[in-house]
Amino acid sequence: MIYLDNAATTELCEEAREAMRPYLEEDYGNPSSIYLFAQRAKRAVEESRRKLSELMGVSPMELYFTGGGTESDNWALISGIESTGKSHIISSKIEHHAVLRSCAYLEKRGFSVSYLDVDERGRVDPAAVLEAIRDETGLISIMSANNEIGTIEPISEIAEIAGEKGILFHTDAVQAFGQLPLPLGKSRIDLLSASAHKIRGPKGVGLLYMRRGVKLPPYLHGGEQERGRRAGTENVAAIAGFAAAAERAFRTMRERGEKERRMRDYLIRRLTTEIPDCCLNGDPEERLPNNVNVCIRGVEAEPLLLLLDQRGIAASAGSACASGSLDPSHVILALGASREDAYGSLRLSLDERLSREDADRVVSEIKRIADYLRRE
Structure with a gap:
């Protein structure tokens, strides 16, 4: 199998597997x-927190372990706006569903949300953020990099605007964590969400960075775990695996990113030049190093993906969280694409192990299948 859905989840790395083993088999207390x-x-949890904090350039006391990126986003959005005593949130139309549906839940409770447009490349304009701010704005949440089209957002600029206005700023960094340097020590970011299984760590564990001085009320209620902020027995093995995977991801970030970037650009160039009416979605430069997202006009993604699967190639049409949905991607629609084009978007999210030979096979199969589907 050629696996090209790393934005959905990744294979567990050996470092994470070995770090987890003692807490699955021996030290299970x-x-x-x-x-x-x-x-x-307990020491394993705190040592993992220390390792992650050093990688991120923050204090261990600013990190809280969660059950994953979705929980971190929900905690940041719901407890975040509640902690401010204000009623207005600013976000964007291309956020992950963990943010968008948290916003929708808050709207039902009487809060108001401004969903900002993006440009044709999926970029949020910091000037639009500034313009959307009201007296009652308590929280701004803009993702670091989009999970479908890979566009990297101007987070430092937006965080600076929020900080100057005294507004809490959150970023969903689930796709960016371990792929891009995150300027936590030098920025005004208040809250940041990350997840282990996007960086070859285990599923079911994530973190919420909460800048010193920010005090969110608990989202889960129960015991006194995580310094009384996040109830529930810690998933010790997964936390240890998270720290090990993060160490590997940060250590290899530069070299790995360069390899992924070269293969990403090779795939984009071949797909957009060799397949008629095939265009790139997202920013051609300011994008995640492992993200390829194209629209093949006249070809629906679902049969394309099924036929690729029959040929041993795993890819996706967008977010795995939206699989089974009959609606076109909300991200592609936000770029100004038609519904027909949105149904034809294909996402290939690779890692550094993809060879040129495998990339050539992927392009050949996509070309062959696209031609077949257009003739049907």
Whole structure:
């Protein structure tokens, strides 16, 4: 199989697997218990927090472990706006559903949300953020990089605007974490969400960065875990795996990114020049190093993906969280594309192991299938 859906999830790396093993087989104690056996698990959680904080350039006290990016986003949005005592949120039309549906939930509770447009490349204009701010604005949430089209957003500029206005700023960095340098120590970012399984860590664990001085109320209620901010017994093995995967991701970021960028650009060039009416979605330069998203006009993504799967190639039409939906991608529509074009968007999210030979096979199969579907 040629796996090109790394934006949905990634293969567990060996470093994460080995880091997790002791807490699955031997040191399985509850880290909240006081006896020595359990305290080994507690030390693993705190050592993982320390490792992640060093990689991110923040204090360990600013990191809270969660069940994944969705929980982190929900916590940031819902508890975030509640903590401000204000009623207005600013976000964008291309956010992940974990943010958009949190906003929709808040709207039902009486909060108001401004969903900003993006340009044809999927970029949020900082000037539009500034213009949307009202007296009652309490929270701004803009993703670091889009999960479907890969466009990198001007987060530092937007965070600066929010900071100057005294507004809480959150960024969903699930796709950017481990792929791009995140300027946490030098920016005005208040809240940041990340997830382990996008960087070859385990599923079911994530983090919320909460800048010192920001005090969100708990989102989950129960015990006193995570310094009383996030109830629930810690997933010790997954947390250890998260830290190990992050160490690998940050250590290899530059070299890995260069490899992915070269293969990304090779795929984009071949697909858009060799397939008629095939165009790139997203920014050609300011995009994630491993993201290819194209629209093949006259070809629906669903049969294309099924036929690719039969040929041993795993790809996607957009967010895995929207699989099964009959609606076209909200991200592609926000770029100004027609519904027909949005149904024909194809996302290839690769990693550094993709060879030129495999890339050539992928292009050949897509060309062959697109030609077949257009003749049907």
